[in-house]
Amino acid sequence: MSELYENAEPRMLLLVEDDEAFARTLGRSFERRGYRVLLAANVDEASAMLVDHAPGYAVVDLKLKGTSSGLACVQMLHQHDAAMLIVVLTGFASINTAVEAIKLGACQYLAKPSNTDDIEAAFGHVAGAVELEMTNRSTSIKTLEWERIHAVLAETDFNISEAARRLGLHRRTLARKLEKQRVK
Structure with a gap:
């Protein structure tokens, strides 16, 4: 694992998640x-925690309720401490948001459902690895469609009506597709 900054408590984790039960x-x-x-x-609560605490690890949900964005939280945490290991969790995985999360300072990006083993492994797998096994599975049409839907949703700040318009879908059709893909 990477070295933590000198004020960090080595086994302190900040969990930014709006689903209280999870x-x-x-x-x-x-x-x-x-x-x-x-x-x-949310981002404000996470920022307030950093005043009195110095976590070495963070787990951030990509889609937080209200105006908070998981990506904004990742950016704030990384700006606070570039050595903090940040893992992003999401039920709305897409290539675009994964790339953006990594650019903003996350060390890994995991799709829900992910468990503690997955997250701890992500903390340990900070640097890129060339020995990862490549699969022969091609991407399905449904996966490509979901990634496109999520990219447009992210572009529109998760405004379903505007995303439906840009995708050329009826709003209710998009809402049904989103309900079917719900992972939580």
Whole structure:
């Protein structure tokens, strides 16, 4: 694992997740592994935690309720401490948001459902690895469609009506597609 900045508590994790039940469950799981867990529901709460604490790790949900954005949170955490290991979790995975999260300072990007083992492995796998196994599976039409939908949703700040217009879909059709893809 990368060296943590000198004020960081080595096993302190900031969990930025607006789903309280999921946050509690994931937090307890990390506590059983010896982490001290701080919970925040949005960017402002996460920023306030950094005044008194220096976590070496962070797990950030990509889509936070309200005006908070997981990407904005990643950017704020990375600006606060570039050595912090940040993993982004999302139920709305897309190539665009993965690339953006990494550009903004995340060390890894995981699709939900991900468990504590997956997240801890992501913290340990910071540098790129050339020995990763390549699969022969081609990308399905449904996956490509979902990635395009998510990219347009991100461009429109998750405005379903505007995204539907840009995709040439009826708003209800897009809403049904999103409901079918819900991962949480």
